[in-house]
Amino acid sequence: MKQLVVISGKGGTGKTTMTASLAALARGEMVVADCDVDAPDLHLLLKPEVRETFDFLGLQAASIDPDKCTRCGKCEEACRFCAISDFAVDPAACEGCRVCTVVCPSEAVTMVDRISGHAFVSDTRFGTMVHAELFPGEEASGKLVTMVRELASRIAAEENKDLVIIDGSPGIGCPVIASITGTDLALVMTEPSISGAHDLERILAVAEHFGVEALVAVNKHDLNPEMTEEIGGLCGDLGVELAGRLPFDPEVVGAMIRGETLVEVEGPVGEAIRDLWGKIRARL
Amino acid sequence: MMISVASGKGGTGKTLVTTNMAASIGGVELLDCDVEEPNSYLFFPEMDERESSDCMVPIPVIDEDRCTRCGRCSDFCAYHALAVFPQKVLLFPELCHGCGGCALLCPEGAISEGSRSIGRIHRGRSGEVRLLWGELFVGEPMATPLIRAVKAEARGDLVLVDSPPGTACPVIEAVRGSDFCLLVTEPTPFGLYDLSIAVQVVRGMDIPCGVVVNRSGIGDRGVYDYCKKESIPILLEIPMKREIAELYSRGVLFTTAMAEWRDKFVLLLERIAEEVESR
Numbered sequence: 001m002k003q004l005v006v007i008s009g010k011g012g013t014g015k016t017t018m019t020a021s022l023a024a025l026a027r028g029e030m031v032v033a034d035c036d037v038d039a040p041d042l043h044l045l046l047k048p049e050v051r052e053t054f055d056f057l058g059l060q061a062a063s064i065d066p067d068k069c070t071r072c073g074k075c076e077e078a079c080r081f082c083a084i085s086d087f088a089v090d091p092a093a094c095e096g097c098r099v100c101t102v103v104c105p106s107e108a109v110t111m112v113d114r115i116s117g118h119a120f121v122s123d124t125r126f127g128t129m130v131h132a133e134l135f136p137g138e139e140a141s142g143k144l145v146t147m148v149r150e151l152a153s154r155i156a157a158e159e160n161k162d163l164v165i166i167d168g169s170p171g172i173g174c175p176v177i178a179s180i181t182g183t184d185l186a187l188v189m190t191e192p193s194i195s196g197a198h199d200l201e202r203i204l205a206v207a208e209h210f211g212v213e214a215l216v217a218v219n220k221h222d223l224n225p226e227m228t229e230e231i232g233g234l235c236g237d238l239g240v241e242l243a244g245r246l247p248f249d250p251e252v253v254g255a256m257i258r259g260e261t262l263v264e265v266e267g268p269v270g271e272a273i274r275d276l277w278g279k280i281r282a283r284l
Numbered sequence: 285m286m287i288s289v290a291s292g293k294g295g296t297g298k299t300l301v302t303t304n305m306a307a308s309i310g311g312v313e314l315l316d317c318d319v320e321e322p323n324s325y326l327f328f329p330e331m332d333e334r335e336s337s338d339c340m341v342p343i344p345v346i347d348e349d350r351c352t353r354c355g356r357c358s359d360f361c362a363y364h365a366l367a368v369f370p371q372k373v374l375l376f377p378e379l380c381h382g383c384g385g386c387a388l389l390c391p392e393g394a395i396s397e398g399s400r401s402i403g404r405i406h407r408g409r410s411g412e413v414r415l416l417w418g419e420l421f422v423g424e425p426m427a428t429p430l431i432r433a434v435k436a437e438a439r440g441d442l443v444l445v446d447s448p449p450g451t452a453c454p455v456i457e458a459v460r461g462s463d464f465c466l467l468v469t470e471p472t473p474f475g476l477y478d479l480s481i482a483v484q485v486v487r488g489m490d491i492p493c494g495v496v497v498n499r500s501g502i503g504d505r506g507v508y509d510y511c512k513k514e515s516i517p518i519l520l521e522i523p524m525k526r527e528i529a530e531l532y533s534r535g536v537l538f539t540t541a542m543a544e545w546r547d548k549f550v551l552l553l554e555r556i557a558e559e560v561e562s563r
Binding site: 008009010011012013016037038039041044059060078080081092095096097098099102103134136137138139141142169170171172173174175176177191192193194195196198199202205206209210223224227250253256257259 | 292293294295296299318320321323326342360362363381382383385388420422423427449450452453454455472473477478481484485488489502503504526529532533534
């Protein structure tokens with residue numbers, strides 16, 4: 001089984017639109033996973049019908065029993081995350097380390113599980129989709145990404161599919177690392193701007209760091225042809241193929257509003273994605 | 285007053301708004317807390333007083349001579365950052381949250397605390413704008429300690445915080461303590477869905493918020509209907525204009541080329557101040 005992850009350093013460069021289009025091109029042969037768990041949008045295009053729901057247990061949080069608490073303040077002093085004040089725990093700041101349970105002389109602190117989100121297995125018009133919701137402001141998004149990926153791999157094996165397509169999150173931190181590790185190929189989206197080029201360089205370093213082969217696609221390449229050339233030069237220097245150039249097309253937003261992928265409508269962007277898909281297949 | 289600029293969805297224009305607002309109003313401190321991909325400084329190429337320092341986080345240091353490999357440290361560690369083998373204790377520094385629990389628990393007193401760097405804090409000045417930004421090292425998963433460190437250096441009376449995208453812990457850290465949160469969105473179904481999650485986050489933190497609609501003219505009415513229903517003020521609209529996109533792509537503040545926009549950002553600040561006062 002092969003795993004393809006669609007990522008980007010910079011947000012808003014077209015990861016989700018690309019993932020949905022690739023899922024359409026590989027329909028019936030793949031399982032798709034939305035690992036952008038704290039801003040998931042893939043469901044708006046693929047309109048999943050949920051067939052199974054799982055609770056996601058994130059980090060535990062400390063809880064102080066006011067009846068046992070003697071207000072000595074040792075827990076507040078020991079907490080490195082400033083999660084305790086006035087002898088109460090702020091669950092949003094608690095990182096679940098349990099140091100407070102160790103320093104409390106009156107056993108007033110206990111750790112409680114918390115359901116931090118849900119994972120779903122759903123049917124879509126292109127095949128099975130695994131996705132999730134992280135409750136707003138919760139931690140451990142990397143852990144939820146791992147849960148979604150494990151579910152997707154398990155289901156792909158059960159359904160005899162040989163490809164998992166993963167929609168990643170922007171950035172280079174914990175959820176991105178959880179999305180990219182152990183995949184076979186990363187399709188890195190960027191845009192022709194100074195920010196896009198800067199962020200591309202950093203995310204390619206992350207791919208290199210975790211030993212994942214990368215391909216680059218520039219979205220809206222014709223908005224700044226010089227910058228696209230600069231990105232091409234950067235890719236050349238780093239030994240990474242600039243495999244796709246998608247033109248700017250105002251119709252893309254129209255397709256999004258109708259909940260369609262770009263290969264289900266006629267247009268230049270769909271053509272470019274089909275061409276890119278051929279290159280991805282060859283690499284996988 | 286501290287104003288955070290957040291969005292939910294990435295690429296909606298947080299940095300566009302933060303940098304142009306800072307340059308338009310002046311006398312401001314701009315904190316770029318999108319430490320995974322900091323871009324604000326790219327829009328201020330001529331910077332004075334540039335300097336930087338490391339962001340250090342605590343990690344355990346194990347005295348192998350004292351250690352009896354009892355394993356209490358690795359049993360306790362909630363982040364699986366320590367593994368005890370018969371001959372040696374292995375530390376995975378990227379996984380360590382620096383809680384200090386292992387040192388506290390070790391019955392032999394074999395664990396002391398050292399520190400390591402997870403990124404850099406940069407400082408500089410461009411005219412009336414003081415810039416501070418964090419830069420997380422590649423391969424480091426945890427952005428929050430660096431965000432906390434950047435925010436701890438804020439000194440000014442007026443502070444703008446450029447937040448990371450999403451709605452998880454780095455966003456909470458960036459937005460925490462602000463007097464107002466400006467949510468930048470685009471009028472599309474993706475923009476609307478992620479805005480609605482971001483609104484739940486800031487409301488949960490009891491921080492008042494308002495919306496900037498970027499690239500207005502594309503998309504549909506969903507964001508406008510939502511803001512009306514939720515009584516969230518739309519404080520500014522920036523139209524979809526090729527000129528703005530092109531200036532941004534070259535790293536140029538559009539308010540320098542389109543001077544009439546400076547007043548709009550000054551007005552935006554005034555409207556935010558009114559919203560904060562009316563609370």
